[in-house]
Structures are given as structure tokens and as C-alpha cells.
Amino acid sequence: MKRTFLNTPTTARHPLLLSLLVTLWLVALSNLPLWQQLGQLPEVSGLRGLLFGVGLAFGIAGLTHALLSLLNWQWLLKPVLTLFLLSAASGAYFMWSYGIVIDASMIVNVMQTDPREASDLLNWRMLVILGLLGVLPVWWLWRQPVRELSWARRLGTNALSFVASIAVMVISLMLIYQDFASVMRNHTQLRYLINPLNSFYAIGRVVAQPLERDQSKVEPIGQDAQLALPAGASPATLIVVVGETARAGNFGINGYERNTTPRLAREDIVSLRNVWSCGTSTATSLPCMFSHLGKDGYEKRSSNHESLVDVLQHAGLAVLWIDNQSGCKGVCARVPNVSTTVLNVPAYCEGGECHDAVMLHDLDKRIAELPAERRAKGVVVFMHQMGSHGPAYHKRVPAAFKRFQPECASNALQECERQQVVNAYDNTIAYTDHFLAETIDWLKKRPGPTAMVYLADHGESLGENNLYLHGLPYAIAPDVQKRVPWITWASPLFQQQRGLRPSCLKDKQDTALSHDHYFHSVMGMAGVRAAEYRSELDIYSSCTTK
Numbered sequence: 001m002k003r004t005f006l007n008t009p010t011t012a013r014h015p016l017l018l019s020l021l022v023t024l025w026l027v028a029l030s031n032l033p034l035w036q037q038l039g040q041l042p043e044v045s046g047l048r049g050l051l052f053g054v055g056l057a058f059g060i061a062g063l064t065h066a067l068l069s070l071l072n073w074q075w076l077l078k079p080v081l082t083l084f085l086l087s088a089a090s091g092a093y094f095m096w097s098y099g100i101v102i103d104a105s106m107i108v109n110v111m112q113t114d115p116r117e118a119s120d121l122l123n124w125r126m127l128v129i130l131g132l133l134g135v136l137p138v139w140w141l142w143r144q145p146v147r148e149l150s151w152a153r154r155l156g157t158n159a160l161s162f163v164a165s166i167a168v169m170v171i172s173l174m175l176i177y178q179d180f181a182s183v184m185r186n187h188t189q190l191r192y193l194i195n196p197l198n199s200f201y202a203i204g205r206v207v208a209q210p211l212e213r214d215q216s217k218v219e220p221i222g223q224d225a226q227l228a229l230p231a232g233a234s235p236a237t238l239i240v241v242v243g244e245t246a247r248a249g250n251f252g253i254n255g256y257e258r259n260t261t262p263r264l265a266r267e268d269i270v271s272l273r274n275v276w277s278c279g280t281s282t283a284t285s286l287p288c289m290f291s292h293l294g295k296d297g298y299e300k301r302s303s304n305h306e307s308l309v310d311v312l313q314h315a316g317l318a319v320l321w322i323d324n325q326s327g328c329k330g331v332c333a334r335v336p337n338v339s340t341t342v343l344n345v346p347a348y349c350e351g352g353e354c355h356d357a358v359m360l361h362d363l364d365k366r367i368a369e370l371p372a373e374r375r376a377k378g379v380v381v382f383m384h385q386m387g388s389h390g391p392a393y394h395k396r397v398p399a400a401f402k403r404f405q406p407e408c409a410s411n412a413l414q415e416c417e418r419q420q421v422v423n424a425y426d427n428t429i430a431y432t433d434h435f436l437a438e439t440i441d442w443l444k445k446r447p448g449p450t451a452m453v454y455l456a457d458h459g460e461s462l463g464e465n466n467l468y469l470h471g472l473p474y475a476i477a478p479d480v481q482k483r484v485p486w487i488t489w490a491s492p493l494f495q496q497q498r499g500l501r502p503s504c505l506k507d508k509q510d511t512a513l514s515h516d517h518y519f520h521s522v523m524g525m526a527g528v529r530a531a532e533y534r535s536e537l538d539i540y541s542s543c544t545t546k
């Protein structure tokens with residue numbers, strides 16, 4: 001009798017058996033987040049709900065296996081199965097841990113994440129889940145000898161298995177069609193939960209996008225831009241703070257039950273609290289808010305355009321972009337810009353990351369280095385905050401500013417109690433309060449009229465309905481990911497010279513506004529006009545008497 005050793009089968013496996021086993025693993029285990037969410041839907045319950053789940057599982061299995069049948073070739077099989085297993089495992093980890101789903105904008109976020117941010121995401125839980133769902137089956141897979149088939153046999157087998165898989169999918173979905181149609185219509189997010197097809201589909205969308213749009217060209221805008229200040233007004237210094245991951249509802253000045261913003265509360269500011277973001281992630285919101293097109297126009301654009309920052313530069317102002325984030329996503333590419341990571345000021349920076357107050361360090365000097373003829377027309381400094389970027393909220397705030405305790409000090413947020421996550425997040429808002437107040441103090445000392453505009457790129461989920469972080473597709477994202485704070489401060493001289501009335505602006509605090517207003521409003525505050533400027537979208541224009 002022939003002896004077989006454990007784990008080293010002497011009989012080679014049929015390639016079809018391997019693809020079937022992997023499909024089974026993917027559908028049953030790597031899609032646990034999908035099955036969990038499905039189980040929580042009220043309309044999926046009882047025997048009918050169970051049958052629906054089984055039908056859907058067979059439908060997904062059929063589709064997955066049909067795809068694998070096309071790729072089931074001798075040397076290709078194991079790498080393809082490995083890719084499927086690992087993609088599905090990482091998808092499952094992120095869904096489980098942060099309640100995110102995988103779509104094209106999530107893939108763009110991943111591609112634009114810098115190594116520092118990525119290390120924020122690493123933790124033991126991740127290694128365990130990736131190990132169990134991904135590495136374990138991959139390890140088993142590569143130990144299996146695969147039976148060699150002739151090309152003709154292989155082609156025949158693949159064709160048959162493709163047809164059979166499609167048949168399984170179609171029949172399963174037909175049997176549950178009524179429930180399938182209504183559940184998918186009412187819970188569109190479910191399709192982003194199907195591992196690993198969601199990742200492949202999203203990557204396909206991202207790859208196809210540049211084909212729809214010429215990425216090599218940036219269309220100029222605002223070439224006629226010029227300074228148009230009222231008579232007697234002198235050139236101003238404007239600081240435009242681009243906030244990060246700030247939810248309007250967590251600002252004390254917006255009515256939050258916690259006093260997260262004691263310093264801003266003492267300043268003569270106007271805080272608008274019904275402002276809606278363009279996207280739910282930095283990569284989608286930032287270029288959109290700096291675009292003249294607005295959300296709809298930006299999403300449908302056929303080419304890329306210059307940004308608000310370029311328009312101010314064309315108008316001859318001294319423009320500077322200071323970045324304390326993972327970059328400005330292209331909006332500051334053509335103006336003087338500096339990254340604080342490069343500056344690495346020891347008092348503010350540690351381990352390649354700096355606290356936001358670093359942006360005020362040596363600011364006078366940095367402005368003085370801009371061309372004198374531009375400074376004579378006015379100065380606009382953009383400050384891109386690290387703000388409340390998660391999941392490592394605790395890293396965003398110096399120890400002395402952590403007022404809300406105990407705070408979650410892990411980046412695996414779901415391992416902390418929810419209140420600790422909220423505490424850690426609120427500490428970042430309190431630190432933003434400090435940073436904005438310091439910015440206002442800096443402006444008060446500067447000669448001439450000065451002003452500050454602060455607006456965040458998107459909000460954040462803090463464990464409501466088990467959702468964390470941000471980046472859900474806009475249509476299904478909860479309001480907390482989309483409602484952002486917009487704060488304005490102007491010196492008395494600025495108010496007087498421009499005829500800006502804060503009381504008028506305060507009347508708009510609950511008016512529905514959006515990122516669509518940003519481009520035009522910042523142009524208004526900078527005193528710049530160009531063909532693209534629309535006064536009806538400038539929130540300051542109707543509150544300005546000059």
C-alpha cells in the first residue's frame with residue numbers, strides 16, 4: 001500500500017476542484033460581513049429570509065466561479081485564486097472593522113494613502129483576520145499538486161464550467177427574484193459588500209475613468225482674474241483653513257453638548273452649521289470644493305480644470321499652500337506650496353507627523369519670501385489640516401490638549417468602547433479649536449485687514465450603526481459624514497473696508513449651503529473677480545454693502 005503523508009497528497013487535484021473549493025470559501029467565509037448585514041435587515045427574516053440568503057449565496061458563487069472559469073489555466077490558476085482570496089480577506093477586514101464598503105472612491109483613497117497613514121491602519125486584529133481568511137487558504141492552495149490537462153481538455157472543462165456557473169447564478173437569482181430586486185433597490189450598499197468582486201469592479205471603474213477624461217491636460221480657468229476691491233479698501237491677508245474629517249455636530253459653537261470649542265466661542269466668528277460636503281473622502285471632496293463647477297458639474301466634467309488656488313494666483317495675489325496632510329490632491333500644484341513633513345519642526349513634529357499648529361510656525365517669514373509685487377495686492381495662505389484624520393485620532397493631538405478622557409488609543413476603533421472613540425475624536429476638535437484661535441490671534445497682530453475662512457472636506461462616522469471613519473458612497477453615507485463646519489472670522493478693519501456684516505452672515509447659520517459655494521465665496525473674500533465667479537454662490541456677497 002502506498003503511504004500518503006499529511007498535507008502532501010500524492011494524487012494531484014483537478015483544477016476545477018480547486019476553483020470550486022476556493023469559491024466556497026470566498027462565498028461562505030470572506031463574505032461574512034455581507035451575510036451579517038443581510039441578517040440584520042428586517043425584511044430578510046424567517047424561512048423566506050433564509051431561502052433568500054441561500055439563493056443569493058448561490059448567485060454570488062455562480063458569478064464568482066464563472067469568472068474563475070475564464071482564468072482557469074495551468075500556470076495562471078494559483079496566482080488568480082491567491083488574488084481572489086487575499087482581496088476578499090482584506091475587503092472583509094475593512095468592512096468588519098470600519099463598516100466601510102468598497103467602491104471606486106475607496107480604491108482612489110487607498111492609492112493616494114501615504115505610508116504614514118497606512119501604518120495608522122495596521123494592527124493585530126488586521127493580521128489575524130487576513131491570516132485566517134486569506135493567508136491560511138493560500139498556504140493550503142500552494143501545497144496542492146494540480147493535475148495537468150491537455151489544452152483541449154482544459155478549454156472544454158473551462159467552457160462547460162463557465163456555462164454551468166452562469167446557469168447556477170441565473171437560476172438562483174430567478175428563484176429569489178422578487179426579494180432580490182426589492183432588497184437590492186432598498187439597500188444599494190449590499191452590492192459593495194460582495195467580496196472580492198466589489199474590489200475588482202471598483203478597480204475597473206478607476207482604471208476606466210482616465211479613458212473617459214484626458215488626465216494629461218489641465219484646462220486653465222480664471223485667466224481674466226483680477227483684484228476688484230471696493231474704493232478705499234487696502235490689500236488683505238486671508239487665511240483659508242482646509243479642515244479635515246470635521247463633523248459640524250461635534251463643534252460646541254454649533255450646539256454640541258460638549259464644549260469642544262471654548263476659544264472660538266470667545267471670538268467674533270460666524271459658524272454655519274448646515275453645510276454639505278461634495279464627497280465623503282478627501283480625494284473626492286478636495287478637488288471638487290476647489291473647482292468652479294460645483295458637485296454636479298465636477299462629477300460630470302469631461303476634462304480637468306485649474307482650481308480656485310490658480311485663479312487667485314492669476315489675479316496676481318501672493319498665494320501660498322501649506323500642507324500638513326498627505327498632499328493637496330493636485331489643487332495646489334501650480335502655486336508655491338510647502339509640506340510640513342519636509343519642514344519637520346521638532347517642537348511640533350514627531351515620527352514624520354506634525355500637529356497642525358506647525359503651520360503657523362515662521363509664517364511671517366514664509367510670507368515674506370513670496371514676491372513683493374504680489375504681496376502688495378494681498379496675501380492668501382491655504383492651510384491644509386491634519387485635523388481629525390482617523391483612525392488614529394489620538395495621534396493628532398498633543399498630550400496637553402487631551403481634555404476628554406479616557407480616549408481610545410488604538411487604531412482598531414471597534415476594540416475601544418464607543419465613548420472612548422468619541423472622546424479621542426472630540427479631542428481632535430478641541431485641538432482644531434485651539435489651532436483656529438491661534439490663527440485668529442496671528443491675524444490680529446498682522447497689519448492691514450485680515451480674515452479667516454475655515455471649511456472641512458467631509459465628516460466622520462464614530463460608531464453610529466457600527467460605522468466608523470468615512471468614504472461611504474455619497475448616496476448611502478450617513479449625514480455625519482457629509483455635514484461640515486464652515487467658520488468665518490474677519491478683523492474689524494476688514495469688515496469696515498469691505499462692508500461685511502457678520503450679523504447678516506449669522507442669519508444664514510441654518511441655511512442649507514454646500515461645497516458648491518466655496519469657490520465663489522473664497523474669491524469674494526479675496527476680492528477677486530473672474531468670468532467663473534458667480535455672486536449668487538458667494539455666501540458673503542449678499543452680506544457685503546460695498
Ligand SMILES: [Zn+2]
Binds near residue numbers: 244245281282457
Ligand atoms: Zn479628508
